[in-house]
């Protein structure tokens with residue numbers, strides 16, 4: 148592993164994993180058996196030709212490798228860092244049976260970083276079609292749709308409500324996992340392709356739905372940014388945060404550098420984080436870096452933690468204490484948080500997701516002293532814009548219902564990413580957005596758009 | 600960047616500015632707010648949209664801490680890095696009959712736009728504005744021009760009636776039937792005043808001002824308890840049925856960062872002092 152030591156990294160926000168050297172990359176890529184029927188490709192949600200890119204790496208042609216990846220993945224430097232490879236490509240790698248799988252994610256990242264180091268070429272843009280497309284949201288879904296549509300010659304305008312584009316990539320995932328400079332490089336590239344990115348623009352308010360519908364097509368990539376709260380007593384106390392708020396204050400507003408930056412975040416000695424996904428790991432690890440002792444409380448078992456495996460390992464290395472099979476039931480405190488009362492959980496039958504259904508053990512209450520409590524129990528689509536889109540239909544969690552190609556029931560309106568799938572992953576957002584962009588392109592080229 | 604088109608000190612520490620923000624002005628309605636971020640190091644602070652004129656939006660604010668003080672130093676031609684809006688749901692303006700629009704302190708900032716919308720919807724509008732003293736009473740002439748009647752109160756009796764806006768409202772309610780009221784001001788003033796309207800059985804809206812970050816429903820910093828439910832003031836509000844709001848929890852959450860606010864302000868003041876000394880020497 149190329150990780151910096153835990154002792155060094157909990158004192159700063161610099162990237163944990165410093166990446167492979169060219170020699171290491173070549174050696175690692177040489178391990179690929181070039182299977183006839185590569186299982187890894189089937190494990191990849193966007194079906195990157197993994198054996199082809201690995202064989203380019205193995206002969207030291209890193210730029211050729213980058214070109215292969217880019218055929219299916221527009222954001223390789225990001226996906227190499229944040230994809231849950233252990234349940235995708237690497238999980239399928241047949242070497243995983245005997246030894247360890249090829250570190251495909253690390254190699255993807257290496258190749259993308261190498262390419263960026265050489266100065267990235269602006270992708271070729273087709274001749275103008277004179278069709279205008281509005282893209283709402285600038286997370287991985289919006290960025291991918293914008294890039295794809297611009298490449299195909301359409302005039303693209305991105306509306307983003309925050310002051311900085313990038314979505315979760317800038318406000319959620321911390322710098323030590325995904326340096327913001329990488330996201331900015333991708334966004335600069337989009338601008339060079341002629342995409343107009345307008346920040347501070349809340350679609351549904353700064354630009355209304357009828358105004359959006361004046362575009363030839365609308366792509367909605369507004370994500371799943373609405374944080375859920377547990378609904379337990381004491382939740383309104385100062386010192387209780389959603390992970391989104393805590394992470395936004397630090398990542399987007401730089402509260403770790405308060406008062407040099409104006410936005411504060413509470414300074415806590417002892418933090419409890421509720422949840423077991425990537426969001427919970429990020430919140431816990433950011434809290435560690437701000438100097439707190441951190442306990443992460445998760446209601447199921449270790450093996451059920453939905454977070455990326457590597458981040459669970461790193462969180463533990465960094466001293467995050469895992470309190471498993473337990474659930475917070477009450478936040479204690481009078482003027483401010485002083486502790487979190489939890490209850491033990493026991494595992495019952497498997498639920499639909501194949502994980503055991505946790506049930507509270509009667510009477511098994513215990514208190515963890517804490518002066519901050521962060522809830523990372525999930526997010527849903529923000530209804531602000533979508534509830535104004537008459538004719539849209541909703542799924543169980545308030546997500547927009549679309550077909551395989553991102554088409555909503557509303558003519559000329561497409562959606563992909565978390566707003567369509569519910570909170571998922573960067574690669575699924577990208578994959579969905581690319582399909583939707585292609586479908587938009589076909590619709591726009593059709594003589595009668597209403598028939599498409 | 601958004602240009603400050605006009606900047607004026609209305610009263611001690613209360614400032615009025617017009618900012619050029621066409622995307623906000625175009626669709627803004629009464630009761631909505633915007634978020635300003637002055638520069639790359641700035642905090643995102645919410646301020647009510649107090650009036651709209653073409654491309655321009657008006658804000659009226661009290662310089663209480665670092666950001667509002669820094670904002671107050673901006674002059675015509677300066678600019679702010681970000682303006683986001685219009686945010687929140689518009690006021691629920693209908694033809695109620697007789698409407699009272701009550702503003703306290705800096706909360707008066709929000710009243711003209713609501714009073715105007717209520718009047719345009721065919722209501723008889725009674726304005727009531729109150730402040731600590733005559734010097735702090737703002738927008739009186741403007742409100743007089745909009746409202747069918749305007750009552751003024753000051754805590755020290757230096758102008759209008761001696762007492763609180765709530766006292767005036769009680770008198771008005773005793774004299775005539777009020778169908779709906781808006782009460783906007785510091786949390787404690789809204790709490791006390793809406794107790795009075797609850798007793799009188801008058802439907803009342805308050806505009807809540809919890810600490811916000813994004814203002815778009817993404818963080819939950821602005822959560823308030825209304826009718827026992829958790830609501831996000833930035834998207835479900837900022838206006839809520841006053842008689843369902845838990846004001847004590849709101850006030851408690853407003854006090855989340857006392858130390859940080861003090862530190863930030865001190866640092867800012869030290870910095871501006873040093874700059875001014877530098878100016879003298881240079």
Ligand SMILES: Cc1cc2nc3c(=O)[nH]c(=O)nc-3n(C[C@H](O)[C@H](O)[C@H](O)COP(=O)(O)OP(=O)(O)OC[C@H]3O[C@@H](n4cnc5c(N)ncnc54)[C@H](O)[C@@H]3O)c2cc1C
Nearest residue numbers: 284286287288308314315319350370425564565571572573
């Ligand atoms: C803390 C955290 C860590 C994560 N870690 C991982 C990980 O390691 N690996 C992984 O694969 N996935 C991870 N995820 C999930 C992943 O980030 C998301 O699945 C992905 O970002 C979804 O992309 P999106 O483009 O659909 O939405 P988002 O990234 O949420 O972007 C949506 C954008 O739309 C904007 N927006 C919303 N409404 C409006 C509107 N009305 N007008 C204008 N703009 C609007 C938002 O401000 C935002 O910028 C993580 C998520 C979080 C929160």
Ligand SMILES: Cc1cc2nc3c(=O)[nH]c(=O)nc-3n(C[C@H](O)[C@H](O)[C@H](O)COP(=O)(O)OP(=O)(O)OC[C@H]3O[C@@H](n4cnc5c(N)ncnc54)[C@H](O)[C@@H]3O)c2cc1C
Nearest residue numbers: 644645646647660661664665666667808809810811853860
């Ligand atoms: C919807 C809404 C509309 C508002 N409209 C107006 C208005 O028209 N005129 C006006 O004078 N004030 C208004 N406020 C309050 C205004 O936002 C705060 O006074 C301002 O943020 C203070 O920032 P500061 O750095 O100057 O002060 P600080 O020293 O940071 O804080 C002073 C007090 O302001 C509050 N505050 C601090 N940061 C925030 C924040 N990010 N969001 C909300 N409140 C905060 C806190 O309760 C704190 O006690 C409104 C608030 C909301 C939520």
Ligand code: FES
Nearest residue numbers: 814816818819833
């Ligand atoms: S301010 Fe973030 S959700 Fe309201």
